[in-house]
Amino acid sequence: EIVLTQSPGTLSLSPGERATLSCRxxxxxxxxxxxWYQQKPGQAPSLLIYGASSRATGIPDxxxxxxxxxxxxxxxxxxxxEDFVVYYCQQYGGSSFxxxxxxxxxxK
Amino acid sequence: EMQLVQSGAEVKKPGESLKISxxxxxxxxxxxxxxxxxxxxxxxxxxxxxxxxxxxxxRYSPSFQGQVTISADKTISTAYLQWxxxxxSDTAMYYCARRATYSASYFDLWGQxxxxxxxx
Numbered sequence: 001e002i003v004l005t006q007s008p009g010t011l012s013l014s015p016g017e018r019a020t021l022s023c024r025x026x027x028x029x030x031x032x033x034x035x036w037y038q039q040k041p042g043q044a045p046s047l048l049i050y051g052a053s054s055r056a057t058g059i060p061d062x063x064x065x066x067x068x069x070x071x072x073x074x075x076x077x078x079x080x081x082e083d084f085v086v087y088y089c090q091q092y093g094g095s096s097f098x099x100x101x102x103x104x105x106x107x108k
Numbered sequence: 109e110m111q112l113v114q115s116g117a118e119v120k121k122p123g124e125s126l127k128i129s130x131x132x133x134x135x136x137x138x139x140x141x142x143x144x145x146x147x148x149x150x151x152x153x154x155x156x157x158x159x160x161x162x163x164x165x166x167r168y169s170p171s172f173q174g175q176v177t178i179s180a181d182k183t184i185s186t187a188y189l190q191w192x193x194x195x196x197s198d199t200a201m202y203y204c205a206r207r208a209t210y211s212a213s214y215f216d217l218w219g220q221x222x223x224x225x226x227x228x
Binding site: 032033034035043044046047051056090091092095096097099101102 | 143145152155167203205212214216218220221
């Protein structure tokens with residue numbers, strides 16, 4: 001099973017700043033098979049990015065994804081108030097889905 | 109557009125059985141894999157398994173194989189997750205989620221979640 005590690009666990013930034021979230025896989029992941037989700041308090045996760053770099057429907061362009069192999073990045077170019085929540089990466093391989101532990105973006 | 113609506117919160121005792129549901133509204137329920145995902149503070153998000161209501165093909169995570177049963181009734185656009193004997197460790201939030209396409213690697217639509225509490 002591919003294990004995903006996310007760093008940092010918590011990211012403290014101010015509104016307007018740039019956020020860079022990392023997701024590292026224990027073995028190579030197809031770029032087609034890496035997704036990012038956002039989870040707001042009390043809500044289900046919602047899809048942000050799929051295929052490592054494609055934004056889901058309705059996702060603003062301040063969110064971008066990149067990476068390949070074992071290292072992937074979610075970047076939020078300018079943090080807005082509603083972006084201070086938790087983000088998860090997820091991969092699919094070997095007929096199995098796994099999620100990372102999450103990164104919480106908090107207000108500094 | 110499809111929505112996934114889950115049944116309400118449950119409070120159960122260890123050893124009891126439980127079946128929770130996820131109903132799809134809108135068109136096409138039978139044409140999408142529906143997954144179940146567990147969320148706990150300790151282990152985060154865990155994929156449990158999924159079912160294709162069109163032909164009832166079901167796949168389980170090795171971690172949950174034999175621990176739960178996933179089923180579906182395509183006539184009422186509903187997927188189910190059930191336990192025959194609950195444990196305290198089954199206390200969690202459970203989400204259903206739609207696999208975006210037949211072979212997609214991600215979930216594009218989620219239910220609102222069901223909180224299951226197992227306590228004596």
